[in-house]
Amino acid sequence: NAGVMQNPRHLVRRRGQEARLRCSPMKGHSHVYWYRQLPEEGLKFMVYLQKENIIDESGMPKERFSAEFPKEGPSILRIQQVVRGDSAAYFCASSPDPPGQGGHEQYFGPGTRLTVT
Amino acid sequence: AQSVTQLDSHVSVSEGTPVLLRCNYSSSYSPSLFWYVQHPNKGLQLLLKYTSAATLVKGINGFEAEFKKSETSFHLTKPSAHMSDAAEYFCVVLMNTGFQKLVFGTGTRLLVSP
Numbered sequence: 591n592a593g594v595m596q597n598p599r600h601l602v603r604r605r606g607q608e609a610r611l612r613c614s615p616m617k618g619h620s621h622v623y624w625y626r627q628l629p630e631e632g633l634k635f636m637v638y639l640q641k642e643n644i645i646d647e648s649g650m651p652k653e654r655f656s657a658e659f660p661k662e663g664p665s666i667l668r669i670q671q672v673v674r675g676d677s678a679a680y681f682c683a684s685s686p687d688p689p690g691q692g693g694h695e696q697y698f699g700p701g702t703r704l705t706v707t
Numbered sequence: 708a709q710s711v712t713q714l715d716s717h718v719s720v721s722e723g724t725p726v727l728l729r730c731n732y733s734s735s736y737s738p739s740l741f742w743y744v745q746h747p748n749k750g751l752q753l754l755l756k757y758t759s760a761a762t763l764v765k766g767i768n769g770f771e772a773e774f775k776k777s778e779t780s781f782h783l784t785k786p787s788a789h790m791s792d793a794a795e796y797f798c799v800v801l802m803n804t805g806f807q808k809l810v811f812g813t814g815t816r817l818l819v820s821p
Contacts, residue, residue: 632811
């Protein structure tokens with residue numbers, strides 16, 4: 591089992607450009623979570639998705655950010671018109687079960703480090 | 708609402724000495740608690756988890772944590788530090804309102820010197 595895959599590992603964008611971050615969950619996992627880690631801080635929940643559905647997006651900024659998890663292919667976190675404050679590490683996690691079942695163990699990917707210049 | 712507080716942003720130990728990383732939680736009921744480790748430029752790895760079974764939880768790499776309800780604590784310990792233990796450690800609580808999500812502490816950076 592290859593584990594949670596994220597790409598790219600590093601992404602540099604100029605202000606105003608779009609950033610697309612990809613996450614392939616572990617095989618057999620249909621629950622995906624995105625987190626953001628600002629420098630010197632812990633991870634903050636952004637969004638929870640199941641295949642083709644956004645279940646909880648309470649941690650997503652209201653503008654410029656969107657996420658999807660299509661029936662086929664990886665989950666995508668999209669940031670439009672990036673600003674310097676978007677510079678952070680973005681982590682994806684997946685689980686085989688919905689939250690609240692099986693101890694809610696999430697498996698994390700290596701993260702994408704976004705730098706906005 | 709559930710939350711965790713990691714009392715130390717940095718902890719320094721010498722190789723071979725004990726490790727203590729402190730975590731206090733806030734919850735109106737018995738929480739699910741986790742410790743994750745993050746090595747530089749790597750993803751997070753689950754060390755151990757407490758889900759209302761045994762209060763002393765053993766994890767990977769010789770780490771363990773004890774759930775103490777009276778002290779609302781879930782401190783992480785290891786008898787003897789190894790150089791490879793140098794990393795960032797996060798105490799995490801599972802929220803139990805709405806769609807359950809993980810709430811992370813701010814992290815403790817463990818430094819291990821020879």
